[in-house]
Amino acid sequence: MSTEATHQPAPAQHNAASARPDPLASTVVVSWKAPIVYAVLTVLAAVLFIVARNDADAVFRISTPGDAVQVPEITLNGFVAGIVSVVILAVITVISALLVRAQRRVPLWMAVVFGLVFVVGFLAWAAAGGTTSHVIPLAGLLAGGISLAVPLIYGALAGVISERVGVVNIAIEGQLLAGAFTAAVVASVTGQALLGMLAAAVAGMLVSFVLAAFAIKYIVDQVIVGVVLNVLVVGLTSFLFSQLLAPNKDLLNTPPRLDVIPIPILSDIPLLGPMFFRQTIVVYLVYVAVAAVYIGLFHTRWGLRLRAVGEHPEAADTVGINIPRTRFWNVALGGAIAGLGGSFFTVGSVGSFNQEMTAGAGYIALAAVIFGGWDPIRATLAALLFGFTSNLRNTLGAIGSPIPSDFLLMLPYVVTIFAVAGLVGKARGPAAAGKPYVKG
Known part of the structure; x- marks a missing residue:
């Protein structure tokens, strides 16, 4: 037994005041x-x-x-x-x-x-x-979960923007990895972690340029382009790591890590303080990014045009919206956001670049986009779920849980499968996502 509940997207009008939040903009089958x-x-x-x-x-x-x-x-x-x-x-x-x-x-x-x-x-x-301890450090568990979710949130925001405008972004993994590599090199050479973050955003944007060019101008299958880009970035960064970074570790792969910046008063609140207000700047920026993307998508002319292009490009074209340009620059924006998220791996967490260190985070971010119904808030919640699950694995291992260690390694991915396959049901994303637009 099932029934369809259809949520219609906002009409493609120039007046931004006509935009109304449509958290799903998709057809969900009960x-x-x-x-x-x-x-x-x-x-x-x-x-x-x-x-x-x-x-x-x-x-x-x-x-x-x-x-x-x-x-x-x-x-x-x-x-x-x-x-x-x-x-x-x-x-x-x-x-x-x-x-x-x-x-x-x-x-x-x-x-x-x-x-x-x-x-x-x-x-x-x-x-x-537990064989070693019976104590669950709840504050540390939640704060660590948020930290691990940060690159997933950046990647999910990139996916939401790209797919809302009509381009399926399978290359989130490559954008994250390119951002991590570039942040490590630039921050190591300059000694400035913030410059590394900026360079990471540029690297992610460059990867997205390739995706946008092939998908929009040359009308190549977007999924194939995304997969090829992921493989290309993995191969390129692994080659550069072995040939340049490993032999010159002190010069090219010792980036300074971002300092933790506690927010006065708020950081002293039990449980919430360590979770949200004792973080680095790359974590604080993700709060701003989520709010900005949500408000931009549903309460500005930019968001109205973006969603119109992703839902009905023919109608958007008739009111004067340049479809290729709108898609190209919004995919580039998504790539910059994902690249910024990649900087977390090097200047915000590990402190150096390692081969394939994103470990599939881009694909989990893509799952968060689907789980969240192509909505930035819900996608963020989904990313937080996956980040918490990853840190839960670490915590259970530390307390000597009776769960086998091999299963703990699978835990984040098992949760991903259950969440997307079991809880989402049937969902339709933006109608024109993955479909090239040829005028005429």
């Missing part, structure tokens, strides 16, 4: 996928939390030593927390099934609540019996 996934995860939770019960206590440490207010630690019994979690998950599963049966969509907030409850129960089960 299906049984979400209730089925909820049911599977609820059964899994019952097996883990109740059948494979753990009666020990798990301690959640909320505050850090630098917090102005110290919040007491929260202790949860692994078995009791597991039972409560399973009950709540079962209730959410039943409600979602009833909604679908009534031909209504399962709301996003329900997926968020389901995920939070599952994670709390899972952490209580995994930590209660």
